[in-house]
Amino acid sequence: MNSDLTNSFTSAVGVNGLLYIVVSLICIALAWWALQQLKLDLFIRHPKGPQGKLLHLLLAVVLGRFVAQFLIDYITWSQMIRYIF
Structure with a gap:
């Protein structure tokens, strides 16, 4: 019984981790675009030089990460609402 609970917990954590990675990468790609x-x-x-391209990449990562963090927080908060009632 305890093993099943541990397996389901680790599975949920793994799915959340994968979801966060995918959301972050999509947001970074959208920011780049x-x-x-x-x-x-x-x-x-x-x-067009390497420093300009690096700055463009860093801006995309920072902006995409902020947007991804907002979306991840929003998903987490919306899942917590069910515990109000």
């Missing part, structure tokens, strides 16, 4: 419209040449001397 959205940042394609940003004119970095207004702020950077050589936006």
Whole structure:
């Protein structure tokens, strides 16, 4: 009985971890796609160079991570609502 509970718990944690990874990667990809419209040449001397591309990548990761964290928090909070009633 205890083994079944442990297995179901670890399975749920694994599924949540996989969900968080997928949501984070999707949000980073969407941020990368959205940042394609940003004119970095207004702020950077050589936006096509390696430093400009790295900055673009870092901006996508930071923005995507913030959006993913918001979505993950929202999912978690919405699952907690059922314990109110």
